[in-house]
Amino acid sequence: MTRPIIEVEDLSYKYARDSVLEQVSLKVPEGAFLALVGPNGSGKSTLLKLILGLLRIQTGTIKLFGEDIRQFTNWDKIGFVSQKANSFNSGFPASVLEVVQSGLTKKIGLFKFPGKEHRKKVLEALESVGMLDFKDRNVGELSGGQQQRIFIARALVSEPELLILDEPTVGVDSKNVHQFYELLEVLNKNMGITLILVTHDVGTVTNIVTHVACLNKRLHFHGDANKYHSLDEKELSSIYGHGVQLLSHNH
Template structure:
């Protein structure tokens, strides 16, 4: 199976502080990868490197087999940041308008978006189960509903990879599993490779295919069944504090 993200011997420093050391990760096409680790473990820095926002100090990153320095097809990668950092929910825009703004990656900021694209916008909204709210103002929605809209905004440009940074922040616990069910559908039915950044190990292991555990160094990278063989004490040693892993029946 082809790898859509390949990271080899990656190191990164901020001035004198080493944030990432000797990272090797391969993400196969169609995977659902959870990138887990404690606060300050380098998860956000690794995301910025994959998205081309930072340049590697040492090591290599390839996207779809191409060195990141030459990669130009950024429309293939969708990104959803934490809701609180990604959008001003008080902005007077409808769900349709917010999702429509995701087309600017393909069309350019000020280029006219043709009417034929309306179908793509509606389809992206439907894929996250928000079609009944299509004309609702974004500020009137719950945190979980807003996050679904931001995912639709990323999906409208038809990415091959969707990267989500702590997507359940602001989603009430009752709706977290519904949210993961939606991500599972996008992964299995639409074939989108998902990279989910989270520290919520207990919930995530029942929903993803692969786990990478990061704490400046890569302590584990493999499929979910292998990760679930770790006991709480072993995972806690990686995190530097007590962590409870929920083991699920598949």
């Protein structure tokens, strides 16, 4: 049996008096590609922050790699990519190489110079996302799609087993979105990295992910992507709280 990378049990969370998550339980098996979907304000970002240890658990439990999150220390096993392409400062004076290398700061140490083995890892990470030829470019000169590839390389350079991406295609044009999803497939299928993708692009991702979790305070669906794809508009509308029109995309 495939071991669970993440185990969430009866997780609830409130901001002041506002309930954001209510008794959420889910497991993410090793090697899975999970799409986390749901309407705005459904608790997706809060769930991510709890999994990443950025918020303290109020009710329930989270285990990472079989260990209670309160004792978990091996954060290098987890990579995170946010919506940086939508808000990145185009004038930021750093090369692609420097940005990716910053993902090794913890291993290299502050104010220390990287060694040959660190540079090798950086180049390998850039090659894995198809951006090796851009290593000497200023990261601010790149397109949104290219920047997101760089941020993925930055997350990959520490060789994580789990990669979490929070709506990474925000600000990326449709052509590059397609290529971006192809990259995620390669990372999952060829490199064996477990992925969690927070997205609103439901119609596209159901063709590339293995599992779907649909969150709206409570977990309304959690299972195989094919089963999610078979839900009708009425069932989806009850989850989202408003009318949903299904769109099918050929990947």
